[in-house]
Amino acid sequence: MGLRSFDDLRELLITGPEIQEAIVITRAKNELPRFWDALTLSALLLVLPAVYPAPEVDRFQLSPPTLQAGRLIDVKPQLGPQLPCGKGPVPPYPGLDDLAIVKSWSKSQFGGNWKPPACTGWTEAGFTTLVTIAARFRHTSEAGGLLGHIGAISELAGMRYWSTTHKQWQTLIVDAYALTEPQPGRRRKDFPSGELTEGKVLYFEQVDNLSGKAIYRMHIVESSASRLVFDVENVNTMRYYFIPILHPGDLQSMYFLDRESDNVWRYYSIVRVGKNANGLIMGNESSSVNRAVAFYRYLVGIPTTQEPPGAR
Numbered sequence: 001m002g003l004r005s006f007d008d009l010r011e012l013l014i015t016g017p018e019i020q021e022a023i024v025i026t027r028a029k030n031e032l033p034r035f036w037d038a039l040t041l042s043a044l045l046l047v048l049p050a051v052y053p054a055p056e057v058d059r060f061q062l063s064p065p066t067l068q069a070g071r072l073i074d075v076k077p078q079l080g081p082q083l084p085c086g087k088g089p090v091p092p093y094p095g096l097d098d099l100a101i102v103k104s105w106s107k108s109q110f111g112g113n114w115k116p117p118a119c120t121g122w123t124e125a126g127f128t129t130l131v132t133i134a135a136r137f138r139h140t141s142e143a144g145g146l147l148g149h150i151g152a153i154s155e156l157a158g159m160r161y162w163s164t165t166h167k168q169w170q171t172l173i174v175d176a177y178a179l180t181e182p183q184p185g186r187r188r189k190d191f192p193s194g195e196l197t198e199g200k201v202l203y204f205e206q207v208d209n210l211s212g213k214a215i216y217r218m219h220i221v222e223s224s225a226s227r228l229v230f231d232v233e234n235v236n237t238m239r240y241y242f243i244p245i246l247h248p249g250d251l252q253s254m255y256f257l258d259r260e261s262d263n264v265w266r267y268y269s270i271v272r273v274g275k276n277a278n279g280l281i282m283g284n285e286s287s288s289v290n291r292a293v294a295f296y297r298y299l300v301g302i303p304t305t306q307e308p309p310g311a312r
Contacts, residue, residue, distance in 0.1 A: 080110060081132045084256050084268050085119035091134050093266050100135030100267075102293060104285045107275075116272070120231070120254055121221075126275035129285070131292050135267045136260065137300040143225050144193045146257060146265075149299065150230065151191030153178045153204045160304050161294040164286040169305050172294055175207040182215050182235050196230075198223040203235065211245065214238045221254075228257040243278070250274040255299075267300060 081103070082090035091101045107114065107127055114130075116122035139146065149155075156176035163170045180186045182203045191202055200220045207213050215235040222229040231254040238246040253271040260266055271292055297304045 080114055081105060081117075081130070081270055083117045083119055083254070083270060084258065084266070085117060089134055089268050091132065093134050093136055093268070096136045096138070096264055098136075100133060100296070102131065102133045102289060104289060105130040105132070120252075120270070122252060122272070124249075124274055124276075128273040128275055128277045129271075129288055130273075131271045131285075131288055133267065133269045133292060133296050135296070135300070137265055137267060138263050139265050139300070140263045143223070143228055143257075143259065146228060146299075147193035147196045147223065150228075151178075151193060151196050151202075153206075154190050156206065156298070159294055159298055161290045162305075164290065171209055172291060172304075173206055174209055177205055179203040179205055179215065182217065184213065184215065196220050196223060211238055211240050226259040228255075230255055245278045246273070247276065250277045267296065269296065 079090060082088070091103050094101055105127075107130070113125045114127060115125050153176050156173045158171060159173045160169050161172045162168075178188050178190050180188045180203075184205065187205075196202070198220055202218045202220075203215060204218065205213055205215050216232050217235050218230055218232050220228075220230050231252065233249050233252040234246055235248055237244050237248060238251070251273055253269060256266075256268040258266040258268075269292065271288070273288075294304045296302075297306065
């Protein structure tokens with residue numbers, strides 16, 4: 001069906017105009033990599049989840065000879081990801097000029113009953129795939145500038161990512177547009193920053209390069225001059241060649257943007273595919289990480305096709 005591809009993921013090391021980002025991936029035991037090229041990255045999208053195990057806590061980074069690898073962090077797998085909800089995040093934020101940290105979590109490290117942090121509002125335990133990104137980035141505009149970027153749904157169209165299956169840059173999001181309600185075709189203009197107020201629930205439709213159209217709900221959890229938090233999840237069933245892949249709410253993501261100074265922000269995201277998702281998408285780390293990084297790059301202003309790509 002094109003849902004699986006067996007390549008060996010090694011690492012993601014990317015340099016952007018002002019940010020370097022590197023992938024730090026923890027592997028666990030006895031699972032084979034299978035890539036997921038059939039799902040929408042979103043939950044804004046960009047969503048994007050993953051798990052790719054190998055020998056216990058095998059951390060690695062491969063980088064071009066001309067680039068320096070970022071520091072490796074020691075994260076105790078049993079603790080799980082810790083979101084920036086009153087506590088320091090796990091993984092922690094890197095330094096401003098250090099590499100961003102992307103971590104894929106294996107469900108074998110927690111069993112099937114990992115409980116999401118309370119601040120996510122996610123009630124279901126467990127996951128199929130789980131990816132977090134922690135970074136610092138430079139951004140000179142006020143919070144309203146970031147909100148305007150988040151609300152500009154139509155600008156997601158044309159976002160590209162590296163397909164590990166096809167070994168080339170591909171368009172990830174063919175089309176995207178805001179909706180007046182969670183019904184197909186109820187198009188409207190992009191959401192202006194003034195509309196993304198705390199507690200607001202908004203909807204948008206996104207056309208993925210493989211899985212087609214899907215409707216998402218975006219909830220603005222917090223919105224202030226120094227902190228923006230929003231979450232995204234799929235509203236309808238997502239299919240691949242008529243096969244149900246994700247049921248409503250199976251694809252969830254949450255994003256935390258905290259202002260550190262006049263021109264520095266902190267970024268933390270968590271993306272989950274629920275444990276009830278179709279088993280065909282299990283072990284999709286490589287594609288999921290690339291999709292998550294594509295949205296990260298889009299949001300902080302790095303070209304999504306910046307070389308080198310993620311996993312080839």
